[in-house]
Amino acid sequence: FSKKKDSIDPYIYTPFGTGPRNCIGMRFALMNMKLALIRVLQNFSFKPCKETQIPLKLDTQGLLQPEKPIVLKVDSRDGTLSGE
Template sequence: MWPPVPANDRSCVKPYTIWPNTSDESPLEIPTEGLIWILSHAIHRDPKYYEDPNKFDPERFSIENKHKIRPYTYLPFGLGPRNCIGSRFALLEIKILFFKLLLNFELGIGEKMVYPLKLARNGFIHTAEGGFWLSLKKLDSST
């Protein structure tokens, strides 16, 4: 739930009004060519959309649980016609990487790893403060 880029931006092609949820708020008017930032990191961390959002839980994205994800609340590559052009390639790359790693190595948490993870504040893309450290132990290939 750490999207590589913490936000996506969109430019409005026509004026749009976002109506408030409560009577003590004013409508938000977005003009033509107004720039909108969609903070996917904040959406991914919102307990309104994800139970225990800071917990590492890959099963929340399993086929059995996929129906529980509300539309437009999981945005690792953005959505719509202007989503990341490389999203399918990136997913294919990561699947191949994990396949090769799990086929050949036992993975563990590296000694330098700091837990719980904290976001580094010195970059545009999401990275872990202090780095992301794994240990790899070569598996016996004779079995």
């Protein structure tokens, strides 16, 4: 909101760094989240329950979200919970 915002150097405050040598912790956390998502999708299948409104009607006020919650049933793909 500053009148001088065009003259401010964007690299003055960069707590995680910029470019290819930025914070290694940020990249590590992102990689861990991706691996966790892959493991969940490999070991479980997700299907809509009877409570889920089909076809989905969206509420257009503010953020785009469904009028009623999306309820999913989670089933193990191999019949076990350990994923062995």
